Amino acid sequence: MNDDSRQVPLRVALLGFGVVGSAVAKVLTEGAEDLAARVGAPLELVGVAVRRAGVDRSASGLPAELFTTDAQSLVENADIVIEVIGGIEPARSLILRAFDHGASVVTANKALLAEDGPTLYAAAEKAGVDIHYEAAVAGAIPLLRPLRESLAGDSVNRVLGIVNGTTNYVLDQMDSTGMGFDEAVERAQQLGYAEADPTADVEGFDAAAKAAILASLSFHSRVALKGVSRTGITEVTSADMRAARAMGCVVKLLAICERTDVGEGEGISVRVHPAMVPVTHPLAGVRGAYNAVFVEASGAGELMFYGPGAGGEPTASAVMGDVVAQARHRVQGGRGPVESAYADLPVLDPGQAQTRYYLSLDVEDRPGVLASVAGLFSEAGLSIEQVRQESIAADEDGQESGHAELVIVTHQGSEASLSATVKAVSSLGVVRGVNSVMRVVGS
Amino acid sequence: MNDDSRQVPLRVALLGFGVVGSAVAKVLTEGAEDLAARVGAPLELVGVAVRRAGVDRSASGLPAELFTTDAQSLVENADIVIEVIGGIEPARSLILRAFDHGASVVTANKALLAEDGPTLYAAAEKAGVDIHYEAAVAGAIPLLRPLRESLAGDSVNRVLGIVNGTTNYVLDQMDSTGMGFDEAVERAQQLGYAEADPTADVEGFDAAAKAAILASLSFHSRVALKGVSRTGITEVTSADMRAARAMGCVVKLLAICERTDVGEGEGISVRVHPAMVPVTHPLAGVRGAYNAVFVEASGAGELMFYGPGAGGEPTASAVMGDVVAQARHRVQGGRGPVESAYADLPVLDPGQAQTRYYLSLDVEDRPGVLASVAGLFSEAGLSIEQVRQESIAADEDGQESGHAELVIVTHQGSEASLSATVKAVSSLGVVRGVNSVMRVVGS
Numbered sequence: 001m002n003d004d005s006r007q008v009p010l011r012v013a014l015l016g017f018g019v020v021g022s023a024v025a026k027v028l029t030e031g032a033e034d035l036a037a038r039v040g041a042p043l044e045l046v047g048v049a050v051r052r053a054g055v056d057r058s059a060s061g062l063p064a065e066l067f068t069t070d071a072q073s074l075v076e077n078a079d080i081v082i083e084v085i086g087g088i089e090p091a092r093s094l095i096l097r098a099f100d101h102g103a104s105v106v107t108a109n110k111a112l113l114a115e116d117g118p119t120l121y122a123a124a125e126k127a128g129v130d131i132h133y134e135a136a137v138a139g140a141i142p143l144l145r146p147l148r149e150s151l152a153g154d155s156v157n158r159v160l161g162i163v164n165g166t167t168n169y170v171l172d173q174m175d176s177t178g179m180g181f182d183e184a185v186e187r188a189q190q191l192g193y194a195e196a197d198p199t200a201d202v203e204g205f206d207a208a209a210k211a212a213i214l215a216s217l218s219f220h221s222r223v224a225l226k227g228v229s230r231t232g233i234t235e236v237t238s239a240d241m242r243a244a245r246a247m248g249c250v251v252k253l254l255a256i257c258e259r260t261d262v263g264e265g266e267g268i269s270v271r272v273h274p275a276m277v278p279v280t281h282p283l284a285g286v287r288g289a290y291n292a293v294f295v296e297a298s299g300a301g302e303l304m305f306y307g308p309g310a311g312g313e314p315t316a317s318a319v320m321g322d323v324v325a326q327a328r329h330r331v332q333g334g335r336g337p338v339e340s341a342y343a344d345l346p347v348l349d350p351g352q353a354q355t356r357y358y359l360s361l362d363v364e365d366r367p368g369v370l371a372s373v374a375g376l377f378s379e380a381g382l383s384i385e386q387v388r389q390e391s392i393a394a395d396e397d398g399q400e401s402g403h404a405e406l407v408i409v410t411h412q413g414s415e416a417s418l419s420a421t422v423k424a425v426s427s428l429g430v431v432r433g434v435n436s437v438m439r440v441v442g443s
Numbered sequence: 444m445n446d447d448s449r450q451v452p453l454r455v456a457l458l459g460f461g462v463v464g465s466a467v468a469k470v471l472t473e474g475a476e477d478l479a480a481r482v483g484a485p486l487e488l489v490g491v492a493v494r495r496a497g498v499d500r501s502a503s504g505l506p507a508e509l510f511t512t513d514a515q516s517l518v519e520n521a522d523i524v525i526e527v528i529g530g531i532e533p534a535r536s537l538i539l540r541a542f543d544h545g546a547s548v549v550t551a552n553k554a555l556l557a558e559d560g561p562t563l564y565a566a567a568e569k570a571g572v573d574i575h576y577e578a579a580v581a582g583a584i585p586l587l588r589p590l591r592e593s594l595a596g597d598s599v600n601r602v603l604g605i606v607n608g609t610t611n612y613v614l615d616q617m618d619s620t621g622m623g624f625d626e627a628v629e630r631a632q633q634l635g636y637a638e639a640d641p642t643a644d645v646e647g648f649d650a651a652a653k654a655a656i657l658a659s660l661s662f663h664s665r666v667a668l669k670g671v672s673r674t675g676i677t678e679v680t681s682a683d684m685r686a687a688r689a690m691g692c693v694v695k696l697l698a699i700c701e702r703t704d705v706g707e708g709e710g711i712s713v714r715v716h717p718a719m720v721p722v723t724h725p726l727a728g729v730r731g732a733y734n735a736v737f738v739e740a741s742g743a744g745e746l747m748f749y750g751p752g753a754g755g756e757p758t759a760s761a762v763m764g765d766v767v768a769q770a771r772h773r774v775q776g777g778r779g780p781v782e783s784a785y786a787d788l789p790v791l792d793p794g795q796a797q798t799r800y801y802l803s804l805d806v807e808d809r810p811g812v813l814a815s816v817a818g819l820f821s822e823a824g825l826s827i828e829q830v831r832q833e834s835i836a837a838d839e840d841g842q843e844s845g846h847a848e849l850v851i852v853t854h855q856g857s858e859a860s861l862s863a864t865v866k867a868v869s870s871l872g873v874v875r876g877v878n879s880v881m882r883v884v885g886s
Contacts, residue, residue: 027596027742037785038595038663134593140743142593150577150585152481153470153763282749285728299470299760300583303750306725307743317742320596334777342480
């Protein structure tokens with residue numbers, strides 16, 4: 001770094017001017033002096049690519065001539081391109097074009113990275129530029145840099161994350177007010193926590209993309225979106241929430257990345273599903289739309305990272321951290337982190353994933369039922385940890401209904417043995433129905 | 444990075460073979476294959492400097508010839524020097540010598556950094572090498588890298604940290620069992636959480652050194668140890684713990700770094716003291732010897748980092764993260780972060796620090812007392828938020844003692860006005876004594 005280089009501004013192009021893009025532009029303009037001091041050179045916003053021309057954006061305080069619909073030309077004339085459009089195309093093409101023209105890219109695009117990350121990483125490396133994506137997972141929470149740098153000398157064994165604020169808000173509402181799923185989603189929509197079409201969140205697609213990214217970094221292996229098994233929260237009921245409470249648990253949608261050894265060598269299990277989490281676990285206390293990620297590493301032990309998982313300003317904070325890192329590399333020399341996939345661990349079949357299970361069955365209230373049910377668990381290789389059976393009253397007079405609720409919690413077992421058990425139990429004459437099945441995570 | 448460079452091992456020298464040093468050596472040897480893949484070159488442990496020769500260290504599994512008492516020669520022949528001796532000398536001289544010979548340094552030495560950090564940063568920069576010190580604060584928790592890199596595009600306003608596991612364990616014991624300070628320290632010593640001489644921990648020296656480092660990084664300004672105002676936990680009583688509980692709080696030893704504006708422009712307040720923290724605050728739930736740091740930034744909002752704050756393996760995890768980062772720079776080119784002190788904010792006089800206060804006074808139980816006391820608070824400019832007065836029974840028959848306990852909680856006010864108030868109140872005839880004064884932090 002010499003005094004001359006400090007004077008040459010770095011050209012920054014911004015793709016997208018939604019909630020995150022406008023927050024990024026605000027930091028770039030209002031924080032210009034601090035950024036220049038931290039980088040060693042000024043950052044100059046050279047253009048903002050938008051979809052529609054002719055919209056009045058004067059409230060942003062940015063000169064009208066900065067806005068352009070010609071994103072392609074914009075990325076050809078930048079040192080650093082910030083991509084906050086989202087989605088697969090045109091984001092991917094623009095990022096690849098930026099690389100071709102020597103720009104490094106900062107993106108918050110988890111869907112694209114989970115879908116086609118390795119193509120981008122390889123293209124960046126070939127072009128001798130960098131791609132940064134801290135904002136793609138858990139918003140403002142510094143998480144990817146700690147995973148890939150701070151823990152680079154350690155061995156990560158497990159990551160448990162609440163990485164989708166919308167679903168955490170919905171589950172938290174159901175838990176604290178007793179409202180049902182539909183009502184909680186409606187409330188989240190009213191408050192701006194959920195989209196008009198909440199599918200990507202409530203079906204777990206967003207969390208699955210983040211899980212793929214977390215697993216790739218944690219285990220130095222490529223994990224594609226299709227390797228993530230996924231169950232959303234649409235089938236979580238108020239009864240499940242009450243059952244969790246009775247177990248001393250709360251229900252959370254978790255992204256789980258585990259390194260496991262299942263006999264045929266090491267592998268990775270990556271999955272997203274609702275789970276009962278004991279109230280004593282640090283993740284249980286994560287309320288509202290917050291995110292938190294719990295990391296277990298051989299040396300470091302148990303770490304947790306907590307903060308806002310979304311929103312314009314928090315996401316812009318993560319984006320700008322990457323921009324400063326990249327800008328410092330431009331000034332001082334050096335490269336950002338490259339893909340580390342040397343371990344090349346296989347992604348296990350979803351049926352091999354191991355966890356504990358909670359099952360609630362509606363059974364006939366007579367002797368021998370528990371023995372029959374327990375026998376089927378045993379045959380499928382699923383070991384029972386707790387059983388509770390309660391007669392169900394048919395009416396307000398306490399008249400016997402002839403039914404009982406049989407609650408079973410298992411030790412660790414595979415998803416495959418769970419499926420086999422549920423199937424076998426369902427066809428048992430004394431079992432009238434399976435009320436709910438839920439995984440139990442975090443001891 | 445080319446294939447040839449991958450083959451040249453990086454020479455790593457280890458200074459110190461205590462709890463942390465031996466854990467570092469274990470990772471370097473047992474994790475050699477992973478480390479080489481992550482760095483792009485093997486890391487070769489070329490020597491371990493120890494104080495005493497002739498000790499049987501065969502249990503470590505390291506060849507006896509690696510151990511040397513000649514630390515000076517060792518650092519002259521290394522690419523990366525890991526300093527885990529601690530203390531000021533000979534650590535400082537060895538680090539400076541390492542720089543002179545072109546080695547970069549990874550250290551966990553908070554005392555040295557807080558005492559003389561700028562000398563080391565300048566020497567490293569002059570020599571064109573790096574100094575990394577993630578392990579110096581909050582053990583295994585990735586904290587300094589997030590502060591200086593992830594939040595480099597944001598503006599940190601406040602850091603509240605539980606950064607000393609020993610005192611957190613002691614306070615947690617006092618809170619959960621009702622035991623007194625001395626007994627809790629004894630228990631911590633038995634369990635290895637406290638040193639035989641616990642002064643550095645219980646008097647807050649260790650936390651103050653960490654606070655100086657955190658404030659320097661958070662505010663891009665130099666903060667020396669002497670700028671940190673410090674109160675330890677030796678005067679925290681069981682009565683204080685009970686009073687905190689009654690207030691819906693727990694007592695924690697906090698390192699507080701704040702950017703404030705007190706009329707004469709911006710400044711930094713850095714202090715370590717016990718404080719009442721509401722049980723609803725994320726820091727309140729940090730138990731035992733764990734550490735946690737709560738960061739408030741303009742864009743990111745509220746973040747928390749949680750994990751083990753000490754111990755051989757956790758500290759080694761942080762050290763090795765820095766070693767891999769530095770080794771990657773050696774292989775790929777590039778530099779580690781340099782000191783960022785451009786903001787050069789002044790450290791405020793301790794009397795200017797603003798906080799809320801809890802006071803418990805022993806007063807005469809008669810009309811007019813509250814009015815007199817409240818008048819003195821008002822004169823000192825300290826605004827009262829809550830008051831509670833309770834008569835104290837003299838004996839088991841409930842006989843009146845003539846005393847009452849007057850508990851006052853104030854709004855934000857300066858330390859100077861608190862001191863003035865305490866002094867004035869103490870000399871009031873109707874006040875028999877000041878039972879306790881404690882700061883209240885986190886709303």
